Amino acid sequence: MGKGGSSKDTYNIAHQKGTPGAGGNRGDRLIKEMIHDPYKTRSKLPEPTVCPECQALFQQGRWAWAEVPPNANQELCPACQRIRDRAPAGFLMLSGAFFQEHREEIINLIRNKEKSEKAQHPLKRIMDIEEQEGETVVTFTEIHLPRGVGEALNRAYEGELDYQYTDETSILRVRWHR
Structure with missing residues (x-):
């Protein structure tokens, strides 16, 4: 170590309250606590x-x-708890003229994807499929399945695919439109 002291001393000085750290940022910022599932x-x-x-x-x-x-x-x-509490971890919103014309075929693809995933992972399940405000909403018991279903839809039918993940609530919203 050089004449300035130990690396611990340097660390403490650089991160004291009000003292700029690397890049001029203050070292006393508040760190948002993660809320987990x-x-x-x-x-x-x-x-x-x-x-x-x-x-x-x-x-x-x-x-x-x-x-x-x-x-x-x-x-x-956890999947049965979510179903009992009606607290989905993931949402898939489906809309568009193409979806309406091919609704049954697309719903079958979604159910087949869930069946395949659930065979290996019991916590990956569809909770419900319902109509809400002009679109079909599929709710899921965990966050990875809606993403996988959205990607499968996009591979099979193309369209517009959008993901929105909320760190604070650990919920994934996937929107597919065509």
């Missing part, structure tokens, strides 16, 4: 644990479809 399990569940609603099994640190042992603990999985 309230439906994510806070502590590790005892293994094995089965969801009494869907029969998914929590084993080896993840939810999966497997044979349920007779001594399994019981607790709702």
Whole structure:
């Protein structure tokens, strides 16, 4: 270390309240606290644990479809909790003349994508499909499935695809229009 002292001293001086840091920025800024998914399990569940609603099994640190042992603990999985609370993690909004003309075919593609994903990942589910204010809204139990479905729609039919993720609420909104 040079004559100016240890690297710790330099760090402390550069980040004291009111002292500009690198680039002239103050070192005392407030850092926004991340709010994480309230439906994510806070502590590790005892293994094995089965969801009494869907029969998914929590084993080896993840939810999966497997044979349920007779001594399994019981607790709702995050997907079933979201369904019970009507609290979607993801939304897919579908609109446009092309969508209206091919609605049944597009809904079938969405259901097939969900079926494929859910076979490997029990928490990836469609909650509901409903009409709202001139568009069809599909709600999901987690945030990755609406993105995957949106990308599948775009590959199959093109159109306009837009993503909006809110850090504060951990919700993904995907809009597809054609």
